[in-house]
Amino acid sequence: MKHYLSINDLENLQEAVKEAIAIKENPHQLKTIGNQKTVCLLFFNNSLRTRLSTQKAAMNLGMQVTVMNFGSEGWQLEFEDGTIMDQGKSEHIKEAAQVVSQFADIVAIRAFAGLIDKEKDEAELVLNGFRNYASIPVVNMESSVTHPLQALADAITLEENKTKEKPKVVLSWAPHPKALPHAVANSFVEMMKLQDAEFVITHPEGYELNPKITKGCTIVHDQEKALENANFVYVKNWSSYSDYGEILSQDKKWMMTKEKLGNAKFMHCLPVRRNVVVEDAVLDSNQSLVIEQANNRTYSVQLVLKRILEKL
Amino acid sequence: MKHYLSINDLENLQEAVKEAIAIKENPHQLKTIGNQKTVCLLFFNNSLRTRLSTQKAAMNLGMQVTVMNFGSEGWQLEFEDGTIMDQGKSEHIKEAAQVVSQFADIVAIRAFAGLIDKEKDEAELVLNGFRNYASIPVVNMESSVTHPLQALADAITLEENKTKEKPKVVLSWAPHPKALPHAVANSFVEMMKLQDAEFVITHPEGYELNPKITKGCTIVHDQEKALENANFVYVKNWSSYSDYGEILSQDKKWMMTKEKLGNAKFMHCLPVRRNVVVEDAVLDSNQSLVIEQANNRTYSVQLVLKRILEKL
């Protein structure tokens, strides 16, 4: 694997999940594979799980880690070609990406959607800027449109917790006071399309995800119907894609409850707003898999770093 | 030792001090005890000594270290149970603490008093939040009410510099332009209660510390009288405890001077305001122990991490 930009960069999801579970069983088995190799984590947005899990995974592989908060510790980057840079932006992505490539063997990038300009978000200026101009492999730590490390952690969690060959998995929209990006939902859908499962997406009308991503997926607007006989319920808010970045509904009826969940396992990428996205009774029950999902973030990125290191 | 939340978590202060001094003599003697173990330092407030000494100590033990400034690199946490989280707080301490526990073997927390709501400060929301919900040991890097790593460093410094079996140690309040927390003074008092020493606290009226903490201590409001024949003078400002967080006096007469100090050794936890808390002549003399106190911060936390590692 050269870059890890999308869940589809894994040749075979099932094999990747198996390998990640083997790493989880013995996280230090490859403790020298990363010797004398450095991964540089560049954060254009805040982070808790991604920040700590990626450092942990890299150190498990014997790598050196450098961490930089680009916004507060660096300066604004220019992404347009041919601009006269006489305004607020001090450095062009062409230089920044090439320069970081001198100081690391792998670069990992977090850069969220701005949710104002759909076209700009979909152009993935930061992630693609690094992919285009860096001379080293690039890992996506959540971009405008995708969050494939989360999706791989989710796949590991599903594999570890499924009790039948072909479980029913429901992605259920939830209300939220802030406009949130689509990245987690998008990558979860892309990952589910690679799974042998009955997969249903449910959300209020107007909250359709990018149809190119959900193409072929079952979408049901009646949440109750969607949840029937579910084995796993993945709850997540996102803002409108058609009315880009807008909050169309904060309808509390869409909050996940113990009653609605039935016997299903509950999943969420975290951070989660209690009693807005999901009620306490769910998170505090043993049906919740959220902490194990977070734990699997380490093995998800450790698998990715390992595969990249093997090809360096 | 499971957690290190208070100086009283050390079973025997004298033995801990002896062991810390032995570590100081050969800081790298245990350089593999922390291999494949990670300590995560979470700062909810700024730090210089604690930040650098804790990293140094952890690396001396062969540990991996991750550092996160929760305020600027993460988001606001919710600490109340049962809240509807539809306001500014993005994650509940229940999740945050459990999640950090997936990525580290020990978590160390710095979270100062707000000095507005006494009850809230005394509830130690952040520290106790992590103690209650984390599944890993918690180290107090200065909480609302206590700073036990400083107190242990102070105990080491006293031991190294005492010239008689039972020295006279005075804790003397000093003026300061900003309202400061009680944590350092509280932990120093708690530590002194475990020492074989003549211990006197002196401060203007109205600056009484929490009486539960100073119970049994000699308190003298006449600074001159308190300082008579002192061997060590520990100077520190704190805001009022009864008029919680208020500055009742900036009386310059309480500043420590060379004259008042006599032949005693001067101690302060740093940072210190020169010529407000203490005059230059004291800090620039060889009676000052402040740099050695800072140095002992490394061995204080190294002892604590070592003892926790031994029980992991």
Place this chain on the structure above:
Amino acid sequence: MKHYLSINDLENLQEAVKEAIAIKENPHQLKTIGNQKTVCLLFFNNSLRTRLSTQKAAMNLGMQVTVMNFGSEGWQLEFEDGTIMDQGKSEHIKEAAQVVSQFADIVAIRAFAGLIDKEKDEAELVLNGFRNYASIPVVNMESSVTHPLQALADAITLEENKTKEKPKVVLSWAPHPKALPHAVANSFVEMMKLQDAEFVITHPEGYELNPKITKGCTIVHDQEKALENANFVYVKNWSSYSDYGEILSQDKKWMMTKEKLGNAKFMHCLPVRRNVVVEDAVLDSNQSLVIEQANNRTYSVQLVLKRILEKL
């Protein structure tokens, strides 16, 4: 070498460049020389190249690294002697420098010019504060007046790319929308004075650098004439030194173009404003050495750290 504050701290520039090139050929040859040694990087200003290259170099030598953004993670320092510290500054450089010396074996400092008060900038309060009060070696990661790690990287780049014994090297001022410090230009000039080269400085009138630094250098105000037969053109903006910190000109005619460059190699320390300082056609051509200059930052600081470690 005790400190690295100026390019003149290298006894012999040519030997230092040779040694740095040897390190570059095998960066891990000295991977244990820094074992159990810590370098603490203190940033009073933002950084990309310096931040990442210094960490990389230190880790190549087996050192431990601690990084602190003093402004956001610490507090304001006092530099004046004898002040009554009852205003915004919480700690004196005397304590800060001595304290950092307890937690590291080498301290590296970045602190830019404020460009408001020339005398204050030239006093190098931060750098000299650490040099005066720290008990450990100090490395200059760009101070108010000099940037000797950049100058050493530039010397390495010149050595690697020169095609004749005594090349013609031109330092050419360029326009910029913001007032920038003189540090890079100053250190480049100081470094060139140690080289066997034909060295010419060109800038609009009013942009004379500190005459003590350029003493003995050829200064030509006609850019076209200065660039004739150049082998290397180092382009850099700086604000006025005589009208201290002022922007006297943004004359676009001074921007470097492919046409003006001729067959010369192009150098710049980065970050660079495209189509303001230099046109795209130069940076995107193989005449540009800017990425290699950045790469050489690692070997520049690795040489410096190695030499300091050898004397510890």
